[in-house]
Amino acid sequence: MISSRREWLARAGSGLGALGLTGLLIDAGAAASAVGRPAPKSPHFAPKVKRVIQFFCNGGPSHVDTFDPKPALAKYAGRSLPETLQTERKTGAAFPSPFRFRKYGESGLEISEIFSQTARHADSIAVVRSMYAQVPNHEPSLMLMNCGDSVQPRPSLGAWTLYGLGTENENLPGFIAMCPGGLPIKDTENWQAAFLPGAYQGTFIDPKHEQLDKIIENISHPHAATTVQRRQLDLLRRLNAAHRDARIDDRLEARIQSFELAFRMQTEAAEAFDLSRETAQTRAMYGDGVHGRQTLIARRLLERGVRYVQLWHGAGQPWDNHDNIEGNHRKLAGELDRPIAALLDDLKRRGLFDDTLVIWGGEFGRTPSVELGGDGKSKLGRDHNHYGFSVWLAGGGIRGGTAYGATDEFGFKAVTNPTSVHDLHATILHLLGFDHERLTFRYAGRDFRLTDVSGRVVRDILA
Numbered sequence: 001m002i003s004s005r006r007e008w009l010a011r012a013g014s015g016l017g018a019l020g021l022t023g024l025l026i027d028a029g030a031a032a033s034a035v036g037r038p039a040p041k042s043p044h045f046a047p048k049v050k051r052v053i054q055f056f057c058n059g060g061p062s063h064v065d066t067f068d069p070k071p072a073l074a075k076y077a078g079r080s081l082p083e084t085l086q087t088e089r090k091t092g093a094a095f096p097s098p099f100r101f102r103k104y105g106e107s108g109l110e111i112s113e114i115f116s117q118t119a120r121h122a123d124s125i126a127v128v129r130s131m132y133a134q135v136p137n138h139e140p141s142l143m144l145m146n147c148g149d150s151v152q153p154r155p156s157l158g159a160w161t162l163y164g165l166g167t168e169n170e171n172l173p174g175f176i177a178m179c180p181g182g183l184p185i186k187d188t189e190n191w192q193a194a195f196l197p198g199a200y201q202g203t204f205i206d207p208k209h210e211q212l213d214k215i216i217e218n219i220s221h222p223h224a225a226t227t228v229q230r231r232q233l234d235l236l237r238r239l240n241a242a243h244r245d246a247r248i249d250d251r252l253e254a255r256i257q258s259f260e261l262a263f264r265m266q267t268e269a270a271e272a273f274d275l276s277r278e279t280a281q282t283r284a285m286y287g288d289g290v291h292g293r294q295t296l297i298a299r300r301l302l303e304r305g306v307r308y309v310q311l312w313h314g315a316g317q318p319w320d321n322h323d324n325i326e327g328n329h330r331k332l333a334g335e336l337d338r339p340i341a342a343l344l345d346d347l348k349r350r351g352l353f354d355d356t357l358v359i360w361g362g363e364f365g366r367t368p369s370v371e372l373g374g375d376g377k378s379k380l381g382r383d384h385n386h387y388g389f390s391v392w393l394a395g396g397g398i399r400g401g402t403a404y405g406a407t408d409e410f411g412f413k414a415v416t417n418p419t420s421v422h423d424l425h426a427t428i429l430h431l432l433g434f435d436h437e438r439l440t441f442r443y444a445g446r447d448f449r450l451t452d453v454s455g456r457v458v459r460d461i462l463a
Contacts, residue, residue, distance in 0.1 A: 038166040038174050038199050043433025047355075048397025048463075051302045052161060052428070054310045054359040055340060056146075057332075058183070059138070059318030062097075062366035062382055063390040064411040065329050068129045069101035069110045072409040073368055081410055087367055087383045088136050089322070094410065095370035095382065098326040107401025114333035117341035123401040124344065124353075125394045126461040130405025130414035133364045133386035133421060138320070141363035141386060144421050146190040148450045155441070157425060158308035159193045159200040160450045161432060164439050168305030172272060173203035176301060179312035180208040180290040191310060195443040202310070207294040215273055272300050286342040295339035299346055302356060319362055322371050323379035344394065357431055358394045365389025368411040388414040391424060397431045399463045422455030430457045 064070045076094035084091070099112045105122035118125075133141045133150075140150035147154040155163070158175040167174030177191040182204075191202025209215050275283060275296060286292035291313065298309040313336055314320075321328040340360070347353040366382035366389075373379050388407035394400065405417035426436040429450065436455055440447040 038162050040166040040168055044435045045433050047433030048431045049357040050355045052308045052357045053298055056310055056312050057319045057362040058312055058314035059320030060362045060364045060366055060384055061319040064368050065097045065099055066112045067127045067390040068411055070411040081369055085387055085412055089383045090372045091367050091369040091383050092372045105401055109401050114330050115337050117337045120341055121344045125392050125400055126398050126402040127390055127392040128404050128419050129390050130417050130419045131389045131391050132414045132418055136384040136386045142190055145363045148425055153194045155194040155196045156191050158191055158202050158310055159196050161308045162200045163196050164434055165307055167307055172306055175202040175308045176306055177202045177310040178205045178207050178294050179315050181315045182206050183315050196441055207297055208290055272304055273297055287338045291335045292339045295343050321381050323381035325381045353395055355396045361391030387412055397463055399461055402461050404461050422451040423458055425450050426455035427458045
């Protein structure tokens with residue numbers, strides 16, 4: 001029943017639009033899952049990988065202290081660099097890395113001592129040393145790295161992945177973001193669906209606790225038995241469906257599906273997050289810390305068909321080390337090094353490495369010059385640097401033991417094969433089986449894509 005002239009106009013207009021949209025979705029092979037459960041779909045061509053796990057180091061890890069050695073900094077220690085670039089804060093003399101680099105594997109890939117366990121997999125890793133971003137500010141650079149745009153709300157990389165591939169497990173979210181202790185509410189935009197249907201939004205989970213009902217809020221009903229919940233949900237679904245059909249609102253279908261998923265998760269999630277099912281040897285391999293536990297949970301999720309798992313690191317203490325970079329970076333890397341190495345070992349042992357993509361990086365890098373305090377004295381830290389930084393990838397389709405591109409001799413700016421965030425995203429989508437120019441969604445009269453109007457596949461890091 002139509003209750004107002006406004007509703008009549010909305011239904012008439014959206015009805016005509018829905019007819020056209022349905023045709024487009026059918027042509028794209030996406031009609032069945034456009035607003036409901038993201039059913040499995042075929043990509044544009046045979047993919048190299050089926051799933052992605054991303055270690056995101058919030059705050060901006062220093063490339064010259066991790067994966068981009070710069071011996072020239074030692075020669076200029078305590079002296080001004082020949083060339084500097086404008087950054088947010090005042091910086092001073094060249095600041096050599098306090099960490100020792102060495103060559104690893106048959107490839108001789110140089111990696112810092114603070115990632116010595118990850119370095120055991122040097123021959124499986126491709127480091128892109130010539131990344132660059134747009135601005136030296138955290139929020140826009142986080143948005144750019146995660147969503148492909150530094151200003152406007154856009155779907156995240158994980159949401160695009162789920163939109164393109166769907167999920168292989170209807171009882172778990174296809175895209176999960178985890179961070180012990182949680183993140184500020186403003187950071188939730190980094191796993192948003194934006195204008196994509198709500199079913200593709202990332203589900204955030206806080207793994208700082210070991211009990212399931214604390215890891216996932218409201219995972220169990222405090223009063224109703226499962227059979228009662230099922231009857232309640234069936235009634236709610238009928239009411240919501242009637243409401244939806246009268247208004248032609250895709251958002252309500254996404255809400256209905258979220259209720260169904262939450263119900264199914266009560267049994268599936270309990271098993272997926274139960275680390276007691278792992279051997280003592282496996283748990284020890286990942287370590288007792290919260291980041292080891294989080295990484296092991298992520299591996300279990302990937303095994304169960306979750307497409308994209310993003311592991312945030314640096315919520316309580318971000319990689320934003322404007323001072324004491326030696327102590328802070330050593331501590332932060334120490335929390336991640338063992339879990340990353342264990343994950344790579346585990347994926348290889350279980351036959352998952354060749355069709356899983358592993359990504360490590362942050363939103364930008366840090367300056368090769370030391371940051372100065374208000375009194376002009378050294379803080380023994382580094383300012384933000386979006387002109388050049390490093391990201392590495394490993395797994396299916398990646399040419400391991402590779403160092404692609406380069407910053408200048410001091411590590412300030414990408415000078416050889418500069419690689420934009422859009423290039424990185426195009427490469428990731430390519431490994432998932434997509435032409436990044438063809439994976440689009442029509443919104444507000446325009447076909448949007450993750451890479452906006454640019455991006456190229458970095459083929460030199462592909463196997």
